[in-house]
Amino acid sequence: MRCTIWLTILSVWCLTGTSFALEVVRFAPLPMEDRETVMKQFRPMTDYLQQHLGISIEYVYADSYANILEKFRNGDIDLAYLGPLPYVELRGSHPQAEPLVHFKEASGQTTYTCGLAVFADSTFPLKNLKDKKLALTQPLSTCGYLSANGLLRQHGSSLESNYYRYLGKHDAVALAIVQGLFDAGGLKTAIGKKYAHLGLTIIDETDPLPSFALVGNKATLKPELLNQIRHALIAIDPEGKHRTMLADWGDNIRYGTVPSDDTNYDVIRELLGEVTIPDEGNF
Amino acid sequence: MGKQLKHLVARYGLIAVMLSLSIGLGLFLFINMQKKQTSHFSEHQHTLDTAYRASLQMYHLAIENFYSSTINRNDILQLLETAVTSQGPQQDLARGRLYRKLFPAYQALKTEIPLQLQFYLSDGTSFLRFHKPDRYGDPLLEFQESVRLANAEKRHVHGFETGKVRSGFRYVFPLIYQDRYLGSAAVSVTAKGIRDALAKLDPNREYTFLVNRDLTEPYIFPEQQWLYSPADIHPDYLLEDANAILPDSPPPLSAGATAINRQLRKNQQVQAALKQGRPLTTHATVDGSSHIVSMLPIMDIKGLTAGYLISYAQDPVSAAFFTEFVIYLTTMLFVLAVMTILMLRIRRWTVALSSEKHNLQAMNNALAEGVYVTDSKGSIERINPAACKALGFSEQDLLGKTAHDLFHCHSDNAFLPKDDCPFFTAISQGQPYQGEEIFRHRSGSILTVELASRPIWVSGKLIGSVTAFHDITARKATEERLKQSEEISRKLSTAVEQxxxxxxxxxxxxxxxxxxxxxxxxxxxxxxxxxxxxxxxxxxxxxxxxxxxxxxxxxxxxxxxxxxxxxxxxxxxxxxxxxxxxxxxxxxxxxxxxxxxxxxxxxxxxxEETLRENEEIQRTLMEGLPIPLVIIDAATRIIESVNPAAAQLIGSPEEEIVGNRCHSVLCPAQEDSCPILDLNQSVDSSEKFLIRHDGRQTPVLKTVRKITIKGREKLVECMMDIRDRLEAEESLRIANSQWKEATAKAEQLAEAADAANLAKSTFLASMSHEIRTPLNAILGYSQLLQKDSELHPNHREQIQTINRSGDHLLELINDILEVSRIEAGHVTLHPVPLDFRQLMADLASMFKLSCQQKDLRFDMALGQELPRYLNADRAKIRQVLINLLSNAVKFTDHGQISLRASGSTTDQLNWLIAVDIIDSGPGIDPGEQDKLFEAFEQTSSGRSSGLGSGLGLSISRAYAEQLGGELLLEKSAAGSGSQFRFTFSAQQCAGDELQLTPSGNRCQIDSIAPQFLPIKALVVEDDPNSRNMLCETLAEIGFSVEAVASGEEALRQVSKWEPDLVLMDVQMAGMDGYQATRHLRSLPNRKQMKIIIVTAGGLASCDLSKQTIEAGADDYIAKPFKTTELYTKLKSLCGFDYLYSPVTITQKSAGEIPLNPEAVQNLHESLLAALKQAVDDGDMIHFSELLDEVGASDGALRDYLSTLADRYEYEKLLNLLSQA
Structure with a gap:
């Protein structure tokens, strides 16, 4: 009897031998902050997915948003953590990009805002701002040109009336302002607030935008796996049994998730409208 | 004991000495190599230590400079004071300004040194991290000893320390402004910094930096944990960012260094050193390459081993030491081995020589022969005892004397001068001499001796000779006597030999x-x-x-x-x-x-023996021979001898027969005309009569031959009683005559039967074709017309009636053809797994309703032993049972019908299943029971009912026999019902083999999917009705169709039009369908064209399939066919897809479907009756086909009825249909 059981197990193992090789999923986090911070934020989440889904997750790191989108389109990335604008750009050229879940903000909302930040001792008024130096993240960053220009326009100004330059990451924008290299800058409000102890002040912020999302590549991953990833993340209960586990997760992703849908991004599409975002700064 | 020891020493002493010498020299060489290696390791360890200290010193100077010139300035300290003394936004602003102020200097230094800069408050709380600006406010006092010391003692503290983010060398400076202690500033150099500095000092080495697990793991930020992994070399140490993910991490270790680490994990010396925090330099070989590994413990501020700096480098020196050791050792061993061998050999030679001398002496003294040695002048120098004894002299008497003078004489005892003595002359001239000589004994007696003398030459000079002799005087005398004796013996021996x-x-x-x-x-x-x-x-x-x-x-x-x-x-x-x-x-x-x-x-x-045996054989033969035998003297014709068999045949004792003339007993009618003696025949073999002792004649077959014994001629007669044979021949003659008559009659009957059978087969085939061809057109057109959505409802019902009538006719023909196939042996079994209990339950459900309608009781009993799943021909079993149950219901007007099943098996695999169908009907008249199972025979009640063709029981019995069982009328009597027993054999099988066909969606084919069009189809059919019907059927779904009426036309049209598909009729005037197909297949470039044979012949499917393949066609379809059947075949053959009308059956519970009762009543009467009949008969395939007609007018009703049928709710179905 025991022999039979072992033989059966052996046969099944032989027949399904390949299934023991874990499926590899290539994940790219958006390089919003320095690499170490980004890795620290996402590592617990990818560990959780690996454990629950029996997959192996490899990190694909790129410093440019455009680079990530290009790799995604080429099938070199299976899963990415993207902000709304990068997603809308990606979806426009790659319909197989599928938003799986939105990450909730600390407020519990599935929206976030982008803000304009200055150093605490700055005295210039925002109205009709002119000839100031502004730090931006990346052309494809939601909180970059798109939001900063929108906010300035609300105050009778625009980026083109000022000097702006892309610095890449949100924390780089924050620190550049603290260091006095720029007068102001556009960044995600939540990140900006992390530098309040260095005198960084948010002086204006946008209306709520759809929060960051985990985007799957239908061209490279099976629909079943995408669904499994979505369900694994939705099943997380931030107020209940997963509270302790989430404490180690990055502050961008530790407040739970809700299912995502492409229609959520219509607001970004409207905001984008006919605006053409320059690829480089103007000074 | 002492002797043994001496022997052992003599034998193995030298080897033992040499071995000891080898071991001693080997040890000396090994210790020498070890010393060199230790010195080399020590030098390496010292180099690492020096380089490490130099690197630290370099950083120390740079950081001291940074502190004094950049941090410890009034403006900075003032700013810090503002920050530490204010609260809230003010403090944030001040902290921001401090950051802004120092950042450029920090950035500039960081490009040179991978460092971290952090400010602490006086309570040890982190105030500002330049390397991690978003983290602040965490307490560090308890964890970082350097900060605690700086705060407590207000002095510079520096040393290695683990951190919450990274480990490194920390330089902590107290910050005091205007006597106010503000806190401290710490500058840390990371492990990468140390490693980079070392790499610059000695680029030939590879470095790694390990940190103590116990001093690191508990303190680092939780989110930093992933960055640390266990070190390969020892589990107590961790490696920071082993894969160099972070930009300021050292590069990952090379594969060689990683392999060395794994190797050293097993090295006890290394493990002990790392455990105890000792420095160590050791050697490792990986992939044949030699490496030196130095481990330097790094002490933290508390003096604990906080980590290890390990360097790896190629080490040709150690390898050279080892090579040198091996060469010296090999050379030494070789030299010692050669010396040992030489000494052993010399000693063996010495011993051998001594032994040989001793042996020679002994041999000489022991020799029986006399031996003496003379010098060149003939004087005796040495003589052995045997020679002295033979000559009667003592040794002293002979030494120095000359043999010739003292004892050598010649045959005649005469004295010869020395120069004339041949023996003396020969040895004087150095020549060998051999021969018989005469010696004189001291007593004067003469001895004859045989001697041999050889000269002794040394360095080419004759120094003497050695002579050996022995006394042969006695032997000479014996030889003489022997010679005489041998002569006599030789003569005697020759006589005996010859x-x-x-x-x-x-x-x-x-x-x-x-x-x-x-x-x-x-x-x-x-x-x-x-x-x-x-x-x-x-x-x-x-x-x-x-x-x-x-x-x-x-x-x-x-x-x-x-x-x-x-x-x-x-x-x-x-x-x-x-x-x-x-x-x-x-x-x-x-x-x-x-x-x-x-x-x-x-x-x-x-x-003598042969003579005796022959006599015995003759006597035994005569007496024992079962054949009567008589010997007669030819001259006298007197009987000389008879054997017992002959006496018995004649009926007299032998003695009464012997002595009589032969004609008086043996052949009385041939007196004087004996075929042998009178007619000179050599042999007579003929039938004769012999006279028994009572005078009766007995017919015998007699063979007579003349023989000569001892010069006298005798007649030997053999006889055989042939009375029985004559009687048997007569019987056989009569039987032969009767058999010939019977054979002639049987041949006539067989010819008649063959003719009748041929006529029947021809009729059936002809009827089949003649009926099927028009029937094909009827069914085809009626199906096509039903698709016309504009058809008037009355016309639709009329067409549906035509279609159903056609179907009925087709079934009748099929029954007749089935009988024909059974008779021809063309019906084959198709066993499949079946759920037997489910099958019986279905049948019970079906017939229970029919029974209720006739107020009959129905019961079913299944034996407990019956297996559920069987492997058997489900269709045939079902058909037989339905036929028997239908008959029972049909002919029973009151009482009950019972269905009972039981099974028996011997091996639990092969079962014989018996099903009894018992009714209480009118019974079958005994006179009709014999013909009950014959085709086209009906009982009187069957005929009176007007139902059935009389084929059912005939087909059922044939099926039962094919299934390995039988169909019997067990018992029946007029008025007391009937009991039929149907048995079949089946194999038990596993239930999971059952392939249940789920009821699916019903779709109506609309057309071929456009991407597959155009598809050109050629119809070859001589019957215009069939041709037109087929063309329309194909065109309906999108084929481009052309038609021709003969095989010859088809060949021309195919060459011209190149169709993708040909539908080929078989029976046509001129070239038939099979011939036409063969011609088409031989056309060039038409191999891809699909050909379907369309036949109306009643052949069995296996024959059709064979003919189709032989002709080269791809498939066949038998007329009449259903449109869907043709469409399905075309799809699978040509590989295209259809577009379907989405007629989906909603799988709701039958009870949930709202049904309008009028819906059933709206059905045409004939359709309703057909549906009811199909349910009654359990023919759910036909029922399913009829549902298509229902669906044409009422889709919901079709779905509802279909769902009921799928769920086996026959009772509800029948009630519904009966209500209408």
């Missing part, structure tokens, strides 16, 4: 000492086989007991024994011999040997 009589001489025990050639020839033995063996070698074992005792008694007594005995040759043959054995006596008259002379008398003995 003797024709076998002679052997044995000793007193009978052991053969001599055997002459004649004896060897007679017995077949070789000389070597008989000499030394006893004479009993020839014993045959057949001589009586006491025979040999008597023989021995005679010869032992000194007498001669004469007699015959049976002996055995070597090859096993027995032979008789005549023996004369005499003793041989010596001169003392004592018997020393026996001599035996033997003569082979086997030939004579054999002749």
């Amino acid at each position: 003797s024709p009589t076998a002679i052997i001489i044995t000793d007193l025990d009978g052991i053969i000492e001599y055997a002459n050639p004649q004896f060897l020839q007679m017995t077949g033995y070789g000389e070597e086989e008989v000499l030394g063996n006893g004479a009993r070698l020839l014993n045959s074992g057949y001589m009586p007991n006491g025979f040999y005792k008597e023989l021995w008694r005679t010869i032992s007594a000194g007498r001669t024994w004469n007699g015959e005995m049976l002996n055995r040759r070597k090859d096993g043959d027995l032979y008789w011999e005549l023996n004369a054995i005499s003793p041989i006596r010596d001169r003392y008259n004592c018997i020393t040997h026996y001599i035996a002379t033997k003569t082979d008398i086997s030939g004579r003995k054999r002749m």
